[in-house]
Amino acid sequence: MNQLLSWISVHQEMIYIVVLMIFVGIEVIGRVPSVLHTPLMSGANAIHGVVIIGAIIVMGKAEEGNIIALILGFLAVVLGTLNVVGGFVVTDRMLEMFKKKK
């Protein structure tokens, strides 16, 4: 019990962010018209590409001689970049078509 409490206390900042972001996430897209469901899903898909930052950190910390870490890290950076860049470009292409309206 004590352990759990101290764990919460140590990580409270992170826990706050998690809880608040859950509400923000729900609130922010709560009123989205169904027209935008596909682009929204695609945009959200690009945003979780933020995992690339973890890949960059892992890659940057890998020691010179550690081939496995280097290769896995490189792969992670490539895949993360695909997620981010591909995600944003696809979303933009979808939305570009909406813009021609009016």
Next chain:
Amino acid sequence: MELNLLALCYLLGSISFIVGLKMLSNPASARKGNLFAAAGMTIAILGTIFLYEEDGLKLGNYGWIFGGLILGSIVGTLMAKRVQMTSMPEMVSLFNGMGGACAALISIIEFRHLVKGNPNEAISEIGSFSGLDQTKLLIILLGLIIGAVSFAGSMIAWGKLNGKIKDFSFKGQHIANLLLFAITIFLASYIIFARPSETPLFFYLIIFFSVLYGVFFVLPIGGADMPVVISLLNSFTGVAAACGGFLYSNKVMLTGGILVGAAGTLLTILMCKAMNRSLKNVLIGSFGSGASAGQGSAAMVGSYKEISLSDAAVVMGYANKVMIVPGYGLAVAQAQHVCHELEKTLESRGVEVKYAIHPVAGRMPGHMNVLLAEADVSYDKLLEMEVANEEFKTADVVLILGANDVVNPAAKSDPASPIYGMPILEVEEAKHVIVNKRSMKPGYAGIENQLFFQPKTSMLFGDAKKALQDLLTEIRNI
């Protein structure tokens, strides 16, 4: 100073994600919102590369980092630019899988790192892992499992959508899945609490079981439910990214990940609601019952009648009101432009033309809206399901273009049907129904459609684009 600057970068990144997502949910600002989030992402990435330090050490391996970034950017841009509008959903699924794999890889590397830096190994006997940080282990394992499931599931969803992978289910698969899931969770808990000497072995077993679970999780789920699954996996990857944020105490990863996790979950629920089903029903309801019940209703076949192009042209050309129901067939045939032409031609003859859009027509919610927007069809002509169902009563002709399951009356009348309970477009309310399909083959859900055998329905076989072009010529001639 530099670390403070990095904190600012991350703050800007986080804000841009929230504002970007907010702008994305409004048609007028959506495109700007996407660019806004992309700009925030760029700031966060560049900040990490140049400003990040740990224990006073900057990041190294710039060659590898930039190599990966450049390679990923080029391939990602090419794929995203080249993909056809019809394949958009597959693309989203594929990119989602990449993100999941990325999260899983980070976990693998961090685990190796953790084991290497294990203080016990030097002091006491080799092979003891009791010194491992439990919090870190928990987060690494969470990121690994969620990331791996998301990756494997997305790949299967991608394969299913582009037709490379067929539906597959066996008896007791439901139990097998639960078992796989239980084994994975058990192994993970065992590692965290007991930290046995086989920790690395168990860790790699968990990777294997997670991937397997992801595959079996998506394999049996039917085509019509694929959007829900992709949206769910999308939110999984968000949570996996957030695990990375926890691991590095990185606020921008945490914000972005949880934001997508929450928004994705809500979006998933919204989609389920559009189909009048619960998420549980979508995920496990398709087992067993679908196959046997589907056969039962398939037996009910009758005769259908075909309509010639000139007849169809006359019926439509002299109607007061025509409603078009687009479906996946329109998307595959790339017929949206011809469809818009047809709409303009009919309108110039004084025919009122409207589109009835089912929320899950095509392969993703909003899929049809995107397609028709590409062809310059104006917003106010696109009716959502509830409005459309009111208007069918006053329509003379309903033209169904490659849609099937979303107009299947079995959803209302046949409790044995796998799609029973899904709201549909009630096209039978109209005076005449013309169905354009390539053949009598059942739709994506794999069930027969009684609508095609009704007296007021007539079939116009052929590829949607070609049929519409011919129809257009005929209408111009009358």
